[in-house]
Amino acid sequence: MAIELYGYRYSVYSWIARLALHEKGKAYDWIEVNPFAENIPASYLATHPFKRVPALVHTGFVVYETGAITRYVDEAFEGPKLQPAEPRERARCNQIMSIADSYAYWPLVRQVFSHGVFRPLTKVQADANEFQKGLEAAPRVLSALEKAAGEGQYLCGNQPSLADIHLAPMIGYFVLAPEGKTLLHKHRRLSDWWAGFSKRSAFVDTTPQLPSALP
Numbered sequence: 001m002a003i004e005l006y007g008y009r010y011s012v013y014s015w016i017a018r019l020a021l022h023e024k025g026k027a028y029d030w031i032e033v034n035p036f037a038e039n040i041p042a043s044y045l046a047t048h049p050f051k052r053v054p055a056l057v058h059t060g061f062v063v064y065e066t067g068a069i070t071r072y073v074d075e076a077f078e079g080p081k082l083q084p085a086e087p088r089e090r091a092r093c094n095q096i097m098s099i100a101d102s103y104a105y106w107p108l109v110r111q112v113f114s115h116g117v118f119r120p121l122t123k124v125q126a127d128a129n130e131f132q133k134g135l136e137a138a139p140r141v142l143s144a145l146e147k148a149a150g151e152g153q154y155l156c157g158n159q160p161s162l163a164d165i166h167l168a169p170m171i172g173y174f175v176l177a178p179e180g181k182t183l184l185h186k187h188r189r190l191s192d193w194w195a196g197f198s199k200r201s202a203f204v205d206t207t208p209q210l211p212s213a214l215p
């Protein structure tokens with residue numbers, strides 16, 4: 001059963017979708033789409049009317065929105081279960097995914113990583129004010145995640161779940177800024193989780209290769 005994943009190599013949400021497929025052990029074809037480009041193919045715009053990535057196509061079934069994709073991957077295919085069955089653990093898993101989308105993505109990725117790491121690397125004008133705003137917003141997000149995380153090896157117990165898969169790429173980009181790493185290390189649970197999860201082969205294998213610094 002062919003799976004096609006449309007994504008952009010540096011996109012954190014595409015990374016989440018790839019990570020879910022790797023954790024599930026499902027092979028897929030990768031189709032590169034840069035959502036920031038001006039010439040996005042019309043066929044992709046028909047697939048994703050909001051011009052974002054990723055989108056997944058599985059034997060004619062199209063799904064976009066990363067949480068919907070990863071839940072579909074978990075529920076449609078054989079492999080390790082990536083969502084807790086127990087209602088409270090499952091609610092916690094969904095809560096962490098939603099915190100990541102609603103409160104972590106913008107400051108951690110679009111402000112700290114983009115303006116502190118990616119733009120300087122690619123010689124695109126960075127805004128120090130945006131970077132600072134991200135650093136100021138991050139502690140509240142990290143404290144909330146620290147509180148939501150359980151005491152198991154992973155965020156929701158002792159098995160990896162979609163909560164880990166949703167949050168880890170965002171933290172992965174955030175800690176590339178030394179200031180981000182310092183803030184993460186103020187949180188014991190999150191630091192311990194990060195030290196373990198970031199070594200998983202699915203995570204290492206899907207980590208985007210950032211462009212090397214341009215002269």
Ligand SMILES: N[C@@H](CCC(=O)N[C@@H](CS)C(=O)NCC(=O)O)C(=O)O
Pocket residue numbers: 010011012013014035036051052053054064065066067
């Ligand atoms: N709600 C979407 C968000 C996806 C998203 O924002 N993707 C970013 C890349 S990480 C994107 O396509 N950005 C293009 C833009 O902002 O124009 C999801 O869950 O998939």
